[in-house]
Amino acid sequence: MTAQSLKSHFLLNEDITFLNFGSFGACPKPIFERYQAFQLEMERDPVQFITVRVAQYLKKSREALASYISCDTDDLVMVLNPSYAVNTIAKSIKMQAGDEILTTDLEYGACDRTWKFVCGQVGAKYIRQLIQLPLVDAKSFVDNLFAGVTERTRLIFISHITSTTALILPVEEVAARAKALGIPVFVDGAHVPGHIPLDLNALDVEYYTGACHKWMMTPKGSSFMYVKKSLQHDIKPLVVSWGYEALFPSHSTFLDWHSLNGTRDYTASLCIADAIDFMETHDWTNVARQSRELVKSYAHTFSELLASPLLAPLNDDFIGQMLSIGIKTPDPERLYRTFVDEYKIEIPVMRHDDKVYLRYSINGFNTAEDLEVLMAAIKDLKMKGILL
Template identity: 50%
Template sequence: MKSQFLINPNITFLNHGSFGACPKPIFEELHRFQFELESDPVDFIQRKQPHYLKTARESLAEFVGCNAKDLFFTTNPTFAINVIMRSIKLNEGDEILSTNHEYGAMDRTWNFYCKKSGAKYIRQEISLPIVSKEQIIEEFWKGYNKNTKVVFLNQMSSATALIFPVKEICDKAKELGLITIIDGAHVPGHIDLNLTDLNPDFYTGTLHKWMLAPKGSSFLYVKKERQDSIDPLVVSWGYESLAPSESRFLDYHEYQGTNDHSAFLCTPKVIEFLEQNNWKEKSKACKQIVFANYQRFCDLLQTQPIAPITEEFLGQMASIPVQTSKPAELKDLLYDQYKIQIPVMPLNGNVYLRYSINAYNTQEDLEVLYKALEDIIKTTDLIEA
């Protein structure tokens, strides 16, 4: 599959998880829409784009298992969470129960909100190594009390690459009358997702990561009974529209003036590419490579896996604990000297080397990483092993 992607062949690219990688046919579709836009901007934006957006939204909704009128496109999950944050009404002392495995931008969003509102953001500790799903659930709910009003957590952690049992947590949160907000940035196109079955109040995910869409393509799902409470992050022509559609929710959030929505419009082509290339089977093969190498890298770095090496906790990414006091220098060295693109991620006093495997990767890419780490251990003091 390497020939289908634009990635520099001189780089060992093991960082799909950060920003994804777009195949050539989808990238060409992006340019086709941009050319059509520029050839007649007025006709495209005023007449064609609403139809294209509707088609794209319908194809995405079918893919993620929800009604097409219950989601809209956003540029990224951080934008989506900011939409929710700006609309949610909490009082001083109310609590948002989260974990200490969340994405840094999300932590910052909720910290900002809490400073303004007087609410509290609780980063409940989920201890490592994980031994079972039940352990995560038990530790998470230790953070619950009478002040808890919102549950916010990632379905897959960025730094630790762990899959969290969000279905079980959402179900219990509903029993407790809590609002559920799920960050599924790494989920669509990566692990199974059916929003109707999961049943959160809010859910955001990306298309530009594991679905292979162009950069800046994500979505926010809002359960129907919550939609009237969500204000647009940017007030524009869709607010009190002169030509309202059948959905005020979509008017508020989908039409915000002049913008290039070409990345969103590629969604039908994205899904077609995944289906034509039997991506579920390719994803399964990638996971097997991830699983087969995890313990081997831990042995090299003299650390231990942070969870059982199974599909219950891992997808196409794995985070290897690495003993280093200089994560930024290690990342730069791996790229500058060894031409390996891979994140080195600090979290909660630990550091993780996270490799991602997609269909353009092979076992040889991990051999390049293994040899580089062997060399770094022998020739520098960056890794304590």
């Protein structure tokens, strides 16, 4: 399947060189049409749809997703976004003053904020362990992270794929070392489903969240929260509604507490089986592999052009369908606007602590030409002094 024929499946504006699949994904036409069909069904019969059919449809979605990411159907609930899951779990973990949540300094800013807020409420500490970049191998990463473990470490929170630095982190090795020490692990896999293979049974961590509306390409507002069965009773509903002390409880308090949060549009999450079908029909394993190859084939070129070292070895252990490069610019927000307004390139320019990263994402519809367009723009921006 060519990139051009895959592009015809997407609704993306043809005038834009789209190099930011990572932020919000993009929904292919057949999935989007299914979404709209669900919305029409809801508007034609809102009461029956919301009070009866949604629960049946959601069950099918959870079954399809659970089989796709290998876990028990009843150990995951659909939530709006990973922030929702992180908030739910962070606010439920029992913490006391002086307890520590260990994480890396590569985490997503919204999650850092959630943990700082929650820890601040009880006098616990959110420890952002400084990770040595570039990454070298899994063992040095794990040694680096676990140097931050103390007797007060209550939980390890870690991205499976980081946002600003676009790195696949060795969460399997982290989970194994943590298990040996008896420390629970919460993996933020916002970028993982549909991007790299995920097997939750094998990973065997306590908590995991992932977005379906990024690389699985469902409509926006579809993500999941996984909690190991033995810990589900401790996870409190973020929004208390009819699922709490339910009039007609299901077989699972976990499902009741976290699925019914008041009236809302569930239809994005009803498209999960269609999204999986779309990926299978279009041989997405191969599309993802080709995309990773394209990402890597330009990595050295951009690294040299921007005089900035690669953040990890160029292999499938660390690099997926995104690549981030540290850049120097006097004004990151102006640089981003210039990419969009003057060059018609959608690419994120992201601040992270005192650094700024440029991240390109590649999916089946992208070609080498898109990265050539980016390269030409970068050369131009360097001449103008907007990029140093």
